[in-house]
Amino acid sequence: MSDLLSVKNLHVAFGSNEAVSDLSFDVPARRTLALVGESGSGKSATALSILRLIEREGGTITGGSIMLNDGDGTVDITALDEQGLQRLRGNRISMVFQEPMTSLNPVLTIGDQMSEVFIRHRNMTKREAYDASRQALDSVRIPEAARRVEQYPHELSGGLRQRVMIAMALACRPKLLIADEPSTALDVTTQAEILDLLRDLQAEIGMAVLFITHDMGVVAEIADRVVVLRHGRKVEDANVETLFAAPKAAYSRQLMAATPKLGSGSPAAPPPRGNILEVSGMTTRFKMRGRMFSGHGATVDAVKNVSLVLGKGETLGLVGESGCGKSTLARSVLRLIEPASGTIALDGNDVTNLGREGLRGLRRHAQMVFQDPYASLNPRLAVHELVTEPARIHNLVSSCDQRELAAELVRSVGLEEDVIDRFAHQFSGGQRQRLCIARAMSVKPKLIVADEPVSALDVSIARQVTDLMLELQQREQVSFLFISHDIAVVERVSQRIAVMYAGEIVETGPAQSILNDPRHPYTRQLLASVPRPDPARRRRLGHANPAAPSAPVPRAGTVLFEAAPGHFVREDAA
């Protein structure tokens, strides 16, 4: 089989930094090549170079060639002028980006944006282009395509927007589709749909796909061939089966070991010593902004009648997709958002109605770690001020002992002592998250609420951070409420799991019981959607169509029913 795209000895540099060095690979026609690597590995730089969009990002191709051979003749993309590139982009090669929320222009309707492609590359009239857009939306299985062309991007969900992006990218039936982390920003169930869709469309159109991802699970699902990148260099280039069966490069092995796998076991349950956190019947309500003359705005219950308990020295993993209310639940537990009803007890003390002073006491014992390690550290404070801040707020440390405490804290999270005079921007993402954990630990809390603490990190770094959390739990007996959309990560750290759906906890129990014997339809769907890092066991659910909410939206007020010892599930699903 001939190669559609041949990249030979590619060098890409940003200023004096070489982002990609001496990279060669081939994309065979009608096949999927996955470029895998962690952040900074040069995978996006490579993708942008193929479309020559790299110049816009301030990079330059300093060497090598990119040959496209799609039957209409062979061209060297590195030698094309701007006009030639415009004919190429969107027509013979097109691209889908990671962020469906920002890749569409918010002030134009879907139809306007899609028809532009047809008008530009196919010389259609406006009316023809609209019809073509409707068909294109149909072809990516968007329900009610006729209505969607009239809609604006904000009226569509993330999954639908990504489908629109794919429809636009495929409008001209390109020979090569470059997909840059197209499913990373999506929920795992939506991700499964998008991956299925891409596979179906690839067969229909007969195009090659260059799939860029950091997720070995996704690679196993979709790729035929895999190129592993690290620091801009190729470390391995193999068929997907070969790679997963016997990875040659040490780095590939490390990457695979760090990838969270479902079914790799949970930590052992600590001896029962009573509960640190008891939440019962908690509801958190948001006011929608009212229309101008309509009086009171409607309200939305983000968290509905949730009850949960967390034992001392235990980790409860809270799983659910975006918008299910898990972050609201976390903040309500700490009363950063005021719950509308229900009770919260920390270590046996009711904290539901504490006043300002009482809340300070609550925060002495319950701390929080946030998702975005870049934004959750004040950029103007030095590390020794940052990590000791909670301790100082609660007068646990005098200003002369502050540096000592800071040194002790950064040591305990595995950083060198001499970092305490640096500022947050001088650290990598993983190190920043360590600092966030150190900050939370500074008051020796009994409970840490961690809201997606590793979602923004590379898998290997995420692994180190979760290992650190497990270690801290062993040493300090701290309890974690660990929130994540990634059930495989949750399994690694949690003794017990609670599954959240549409603001309610639909299933909760010991981690292994939930994973091996899921009772609620949503839990089953969630587990079935998780990509498995094993190409031999490709999940094929055939749900390229967007799922109608397959799990019933829970009726309020239903109680949980004990399906197995300690394993509770909503009564209507049991």
Place this chain on the structure above:
Amino acid sequence: MSDTALPVRHGAANKPGHGALANLRGIWREANWIQRLALLIAAILLIIAIFAPLVAPHEPTAQSLIFRLRPPIGFDRFRDGYLLGTDELGRDVLARCLYGLQLTLALATMGACIGLVLGGGLGLVSGILGGLVDDVIMGAVDAQIAIPFTLIALLMLAVFGSSLEVMVLVLGVYGWEQYARIVRGEVRKLMQMPFIEAARAAGASGGRIAFRHILPNIVSPLVVQFTLNISNIVLLESTLSFLGIGVQPPTATLGSMVGIGRDYMPTAPWIVIAPAIMILLVTFAVQILGDWLRDRVDVRLRNR
């Protein structure tokens, strides 16, 4: 696959135990030529302004009608002892420039500081509290923008009389709404940042959040606004002098000298040119140093 540290540059700014002199030397070393020029100009202006009574060759108000409208050194009819010539009343332009510089710098600095504290404070309160307080303060800002400031200044000076104290007050009020808007915008943006929520989750009080987490993060735009404000105040002061409601003659300010000297532009341009150059130098130094200061207080830009 290690979690590698980003390169860390240790710079003079990070090291403790520096003397003031060593610090100055460090500042000088890292400045580029235009910043050095601005530093030099600023130093000279400050020194001659502070020591105006010692430097000035004459009393600024001493008139000598025989030697009216004499040109500066190097021109015909130059009169010994009057380096920059004399004005329409035979007063020494150099002396008036020096005293004028002193007063102008004092007025502008005080005015800009009052504006900073007033506007910045209101903006901070507005941004943090939100709600009704925000509506009221921002309403006042809109009103301030809608009404020409000269009108407000005229009114205030007419009601309270044009003493130096009132003048400081008027100049202080000038520009507060810009501080307020900038600060409020920045504060509202920052309030959404996770590190503010992190501080709340740690148990920090409102005051702590305002002064420890928010203020340091809005220093950059404030510094820029402050420098712009100083230049604007110098100009406003000259406008008011020109309208005859500024600092009253015979007291010299740079603005009033330009304003009054305007009538003699065709015949005796030096009366205007000398103070105008002073104004230019002041604004130049302030702007360059302000930009530089903004970069230096930003820890993210330090040592680059």
